[in-house]
Amino acid sequence: MVDFLDAAMARQARGQDIIRMEVGEPVFELPPRVAEAARSAVDGDHKGYTSSLGIPPLRQAIADFYRHRYAVDLDPERVVVTTGSSAALGMVCDLLLNPGDRLLLTDPGYPCNANFVRRCDALPARIPVDAENHYQPTPSAVASHWQQGTRALLVASPSNPTGDVLDAAAITGLNECVRARDGWLIVDEIYHGLCYTDGGLSTALACGEDIIVINSFSKYFAMPGWRLGWMVLPETAIPPVRLMTQNFFISPPAIAQHAALAAFHPESLAEFDARRETLRQRRDFLVPALRELGFTISHFPPGAFYVYAGIDGLADDCEDLCWQLLDQAGVSVTPGTDFGNHRAHRHVRFSYTAEPLPRLKEAVRRLAGVLGKPIPTDART
Ligand SMILES: Cc1ncc(COP(=O)(O)O)c(C=O)c1O
CATH class of the missing domain: 3.40.640.10 (Type I PLP-dependent aspartate aminotransferase-like (Major domain))
Incomplete structure (x- = not known):
């Protein structure tokens, strides 16, 4: 298992601007x-x-x-x-x-x-x-x-x-x-x-x-x-x-x-519930944008804050692709091989919990550059 979290953090510590889409934890203020x-x-x-x-x-x-x-x-x-x-x-x-x-x-x-x-x-x-x-x-x-x-x-x-x-x-x-x-x-x-x-x-x-x-x-x-x-x-x-x-x-x-x-407390619960809308907006941007870049996503994931995307047609191996995206685009994602064996090397996981929408748009623009694809419409502004 390659730790892209550590690799992303090491690059950030060296001053590189890494868009963190491998993170599995929410980054919100405490109520x-x-x-x-x-x-x-x-x-x-x-x-x-x-x-x-x-x-x-x-x-x-x-x-x-x-x-x-x-x-x-x-x-x-x-x-x-x-x-x-x-x-x-x-x-x-x-x-x-x-x-x-x-x-x-x-x-x-x-x-x-x-x-x-x-x-x-x-x-x-x-x-x-x-x-x-x-x-x-x-x-x-x-x-x-x-x-x-x-x-x-x-x-x-x-x-x-x-x-x-x-x-x-x-x-x-x-x-x-x-x-x-x-x-x-x-x-x-x-x-x-x-x-x-x-x-x-x-x-x-x-x-x-x-x-x-x-x-x-x-x-x-x-x-x-x-x-x-x-x-x-x-x-x-x-x-x-x-x-x-x-x-x-x-x-x-x-x-x-x-x-x-x-x-x-009802006030805290209202705050947690409101974040769901923020996350939903990120998901609703990301899924079509990633599809336009050539990732295969069969349906909108209904929950959590991940998109599990197929890479057929983009790369042969998920770990090679993750290194390429990290090194050339400064976008950190998790290889499917972290989650099992079944068609795992044909997938990567994008997380949309750590970065706000404008940064996710920036990530998609960078990915388009590295993958040689046009910038998806919704990522242009
Ligand atoms: C599906 C699932 N279960 C359990 C855990 C463990 O989380 P924790 O020990 O922080 O409650 C995680 C962490 O990412 C998870 O994704």
Whole structure:
């Protein structure tokens, strides 16, 4: 895996003007209430460990969030606050997998998942997903990849790197398929709240109490460095997970938890929701512009802040293309090979979270120059 993030940052440190489209984290100001809550937490007596499952008011606030936003009644006792969703993903693997077991993942998908599985001496088994199925697995694909020793299916909606989603019917179908095989469905909803289709998305929690849902303060809430996430588990999983959190982490970070409480204030939520429109405008510019440059994008990605683009006709290999774009255009993007094997070298991922619209237009103009294409109309001004 080549780290284009490091390569981009090294060039920036040398004074080069790099347009950062490899970044996977939102770059927005903290809402004033969140910043204020963090300052008060520092001034208050919050220097100690907290309950290993998270402070009760935050677990309650998360449960309330599901009620208000998704009309789902959730017992806060089923909510576990974690050190980023990374800790949740790792613990769910620890909970479900024994050595030699298999966990089904999508290819392409979030690259770290396979390593959480390997950490348990279990096997990540990848289901190739394509544009025809909006880069999400179907129940029949899951059934054909399910073998003895398979314990669970992990999907993300919206997903990284494609931004594709699963609606309630699709989640229900996957859950039925997995439950029929005595397995578990894990849904990573870390990009929830960043969905540009009307009405947003319904949470997997609405589709079954036995579905494991993971979320985070890193994307919609734009607090990635605060290292805070959560998971919602069936009641029976709470005692073993409590033991894990006590042993592995002691507790999630205290100051971050107190700051996160203010993220659920209506004013903060209104600010997060307003950013969705900013991101949607960037996506709506980028997709047609990249198509005009010759990238293949089968459909508008409905969520997250990524465009997974095919490079057939532009280059033979994604890593060579990424180096060319970085070196000659000063535009940093991520090669598809970071996200799996299935047709990965024929794709790159553009992220539109870190740069404002005028810089994305500048990026498209630079790409046109390097690729020898006319400047797309919308990038001319
Ligand atoms: C799909 C997905 N899941 C999980 C994570 C981990 O994020 P965090 O640990 O910051 O919550 C990421 C990070 O980019 C991601 O893209």
